[in-house]
Amino acid sequence: MLRPTSSGLYCDAGDFYVDPTRPVDRAVVTHAHSDHARWGCRRYLAAAASEHLLRMRINDDAEFQFLHYGESISIGGVRVSLHPAGHMLGSAQVRLEHRGKIAVVTGDYKLQRDPTCQAWEPVRCHLLVTETTFGLPIYRWPSPESVRDEINAWWRRCREEGKCCVLYGYAVGKSQSLLAGLDTSLGEIYTHGAVEKGTQAYRDTGVDLPETRYVGSMQGKRDWSGAMVIAVPSAHGSTWMRRFGRVSTAMASGWMAVRGSRRRRAMDRGFVVSDHVDWQSLLVAVDQSDPETVWATHGYTAAVARYLNENGRKADALDSGGRREGDEDAAADAAEPAS
Numbered sequence: 001m002l003r004p005t006s007s008g009l010y011c012d013a014g015d016f017y018v019d020p021t022r023p024v025d026r027a028v029v030t031h032a033h034s035d036h037a038r039w040g041c042r043r044y045l046a047a048a049a050s051e052h053l054l055r056m057r058i059n060d061d062a063e064f065q066f067l068h069y070g071e072s073i074s075i076g077g078v079r080v081s082l083h084p085a086g087h088m089l090g091s092a093q094v095r096l097e098h099r100g101k102i103a104v105v106t107g108d109y110k111l112q113r114d115p116t117c118q119a120w121e122p123v124r125c126h127l128l129v130t131e132t133t134f135g136l137p138i139y140r141w142p143s144p145e146s147v148r149d150e151i152n153a154w155w156r157r158c159r160e161e162g163k164c165c166v167l168y169g170y171a172v173g174k175s176q177s178l179l180a181g182l183d184t185s186l187g188e189i190y191t192h193g194a195v196e197k198g199t200q201a202y203r204d205t206g207v208d209l210p211e212t213r214y215v216g217s218m219q220g221k222r223d224w225s226g227a228m229v230i231a232v233p234s235a236h237g238s239t240w241m242r243r244f245g246r247v248s249t250a251m252a253s254g255w256m257a258v259r260g261s262r263r264r265r266a267m268d269r270g271f272v273v274s275d276h277v278d279w280q281s282l283l284v285a286v287d288q289s290d291p292e293t294v295w296a297t298h299g300y301t302a303a304v305a306r307y308l309n310e311n312g313r314k315a316d317a318l319d320s321g322g323r324r325e326g327d328e329d330a331a332a333d334a335a336e337p338a339s
Contacts, residue, residue: 001078001098002105002127004295004318009105009129013098014078016045018105028080030107031091032057032172045073047082049118050090052201053172069118085109086120087275088173089202095123103127104289108298110274111281112144115180116207122288129318130286132299133276134254141254141278147271148181154250154269155186159226164244168233168267169252172198173275175230176209178252182228184210190224191215192231192240215243236265254278286313 002009008020016026023040030036030046032053037044039059046054048066055064067073069092072081082092087108094105104125111120151167158165169175171194179199182189189212191199196214203209215229224244235241236249254274255261261270277285286294286308294315296304301317308315 014076084118128291135300135304164224
């Protein structure tokens with residue numbers, strides 16, 4: 001039903017690709033990040049909750065079709081439905097059913113709860129294609145509540161010291177999740193242009209987020225002490241940062257779980273926040289989906305496939321290139337004027 005090609009996962013029976021790696025005629029996309037929703041395809045099928053985000057990012061002449069979670073359509077005899085992935089707003093697992101066999105492509109996903117998107121749900125299948133971005137035992141996420149408290153405690157200390165907090169996360173998905181956890185009683189919240197653009201798309205979809213102010217709209221000199229600024233990682237060390245005076249910087253990323261990541265990025269703080277499954281959640285997801293076969297992709301594919309094979313499941317690594325530190329920052333999201 002599915003096979004890997006140079007353009008991505010291809011479904012022969014339906015003549016479409018899931019998260020194609022280059023422009024194709026028909027794409028079924030799991031979510032609106034640019035490494036999954038490629039610009040230039042002619043037709044896109046995605047979850048209804050991702051509509052504002054996709055229309056914000058994809059070429060205007062493309063054709064869109066949106067499905068609500070659990071709703072299904074037939075494409076060339078293949079029954080296609082989308083199910084919550086928990087990665088970000090509108091993220092979906094793609095379920096394909098053909099001649100009694102079911103395949104599920106997770107896209108990026110997480111099992112931890114997130115108030116900005118619908119929670120992941122297990123989908124039973126014969127073939128599971130799972131991401132493995134953090135597919136090593138060293139990656140185990142703390143509870144979202146504990147990290148939220150750490151971030152707010154850091155903001156509180158910075159305010160007492162007369163500093164401005166600058167918290168980095170990629171513009172769409174991570175930044176909105178960070179915003180949802182901030183204690184608004186501590187001060188005003190400002191956003192980088194790329195973050196504000198994504199935040200508006202979330203609001204247009206009905207997600208309730210704290211009030212923010214776009215940094216570029218502030219005129220003249222301003223006292224930024226005590227403020228919280230949500231920015232994209234590419235802003236770090238740039239001239240855009242000079243306006244804030246005394247700052248404390250922090251990165252929110254799953255890579256912060258590895259000793260030395262904060263130091264390499266020259267950050268004051270690092271918070272372990274990821275929109276991907278950690279090691280334990282990945283294993284839980286495989287068990288609850290209960291596939292006959294697992295294809296591991298996007299990350300530590302060989303390690304995950306080896307572990308699953310050694311523990312009684314048939315698994316293959318689709319690719320070995322993996323992701324590097326910084327890939328999940330989605331640099332394309334930062335293509336916004338720095339004003």
